[in-house]
Amino acid sequence: MTVTGTDGKQRCFGGQAGKEFYGDYHDREWGVPVHDDRLLFENLILEGAQAGLSWETVLRKRDGYRRAFHGFDVRRCATMEEDELEALREDSGIIRNRLKIYAVRRNAQVFLDMQAEFGSFDTWLWGHLDGAPPVNRPTQLSEMASSSPISDTISKSLKKRGMSFVGSTIIYAYMQAVGMTDDHLAGCWKA
Numbered sequence: 001m002t003v004t005g006t007d008g009k010q011r012c013f014g015g016q017a018g019k020e021f022y023g024d025y026h027d028r029e030w031g032v033p034v035h036d037d038r039l040l041f042e043n044l045i046l047e048g049a050q051a052g053l054s055w056e057t058v059l060r061k062r063d064g065y066r067r068a069f070h071g072f073d074v075r076r077c078a079t080m081e082e083d084e085l086e087a088l089r090e091d092s093g094i095i096r097n098r099l100k101i102y103a104v105r106r107n108a109q110v111f112l113d114m115q116a117e118f119g120s121f122d123t124w125l126w127g128h129l130d131g132a133p134p135v136n137r138p139t140q141l142s143e144m145a146s147s148s149p150i151s152d153t154i155s156k157s158l159k160k161r162g163m164s165f166v167g168s169t170i171i172y173a174y175m176q177a178v179g180m181t182d183d184h185l186a187g188c189w190k191a
Contacts, residue, residue, distance in 0.1 A: 001140045002187045012141070012185045014056075022056055031190065033133070033179030035122045040178060041111055042072040045104055047174040048165030049095050055173070057095075064093025069104055074115075077108035103164045110161045126180070128154055133179060137186040144183055147172045 005015020005023045012030075015023025034040055046065060050058045058065075068088050070076040088094060088101050111121055118124040128150050138144045151172035158166040175181045184191040 002185050009189045010187050011190075012183075012188050019056070022059060025059055027190070030177055031179050031182055031184060034177075035126070037111075037115065037121045038072055038074065040121050040125065041074050041077075041108070042066075043177050044111075044166070044174055045069065045072065045107065047170050047177065048103060048107070049097075049100050050173070051100070051165055051167075051170060053095065061094055064091065068094050074108050074111050077104050078112050080105045100165060107163045107165075110158070110163045114161070125154070125178075129180060133181050135182040137191060138183065139186050141185070144185075145172065148175075148181070150180075151175055 002010040002012060003014070003016060005011055006017055006020060007015065007023075009015060009023070009027075011023055011026050013022060014020075014026045034043065042065075046058050046062065049061075049065070066072065068091055069080075085101050085105060089096050089098055094101070114121050114124055118127075134148075136145065147168040151168045151174075154175075155166055155168040155171045158171070172181075176183050
């Protein structure tokens with residue numbers, strides 16, 4: 001079931017009073033195909049940060065993440081020093097979980113290795129789709145998939161390469177965010 005925003009639009013989520021920013025994210029970003037490696041890295045890190053939390057919580061801290069992790073410059077993230085990472089554990093602008101903070105550096109290192117191997121992370125990631133992104137039209141959020149055979153494959157590969165916070169459920173949410181699957185609810189204005 002969709003929600004009605006303050007602007008009258010039917011959405012999968014967001015847009016109600018006090019959550020207009022969330023509706024804006026839904027309208028402008030969620031499900032829009034992303035092929036820029038920096039944005040793919042940013043989304044991967046933010047989805048991993050969500051583990052155990054709500055996406056709304058992470059989205060409210062996105063600017064803090066951008067500041068803390070150098071605008072998600074993959075090379076800078078890959079070379080962050082211990083003292084810099086430790087200092088982030090005191091930064092209220094991000095989720096201060098030690099494992100999630102340190103995962104940014106390790107995931108950036110793997111991301112760089114994959115760029116070198118495949119030419120871009122985008123090439124590797126989108127190569128998992130056979131044609132256009134699949135379209136699903138659940139009628140309510142509870143019917144929305146939380147994983148797929150593709151998210152299972154991507155997750156296993158990333159874990160094998162050494163990334164963390166990339167379980168199949170996280171990767172499926174990532175796929176939704178970067179437009180690798182179109183899961184807008186039936187009745188959503190974007191469907």
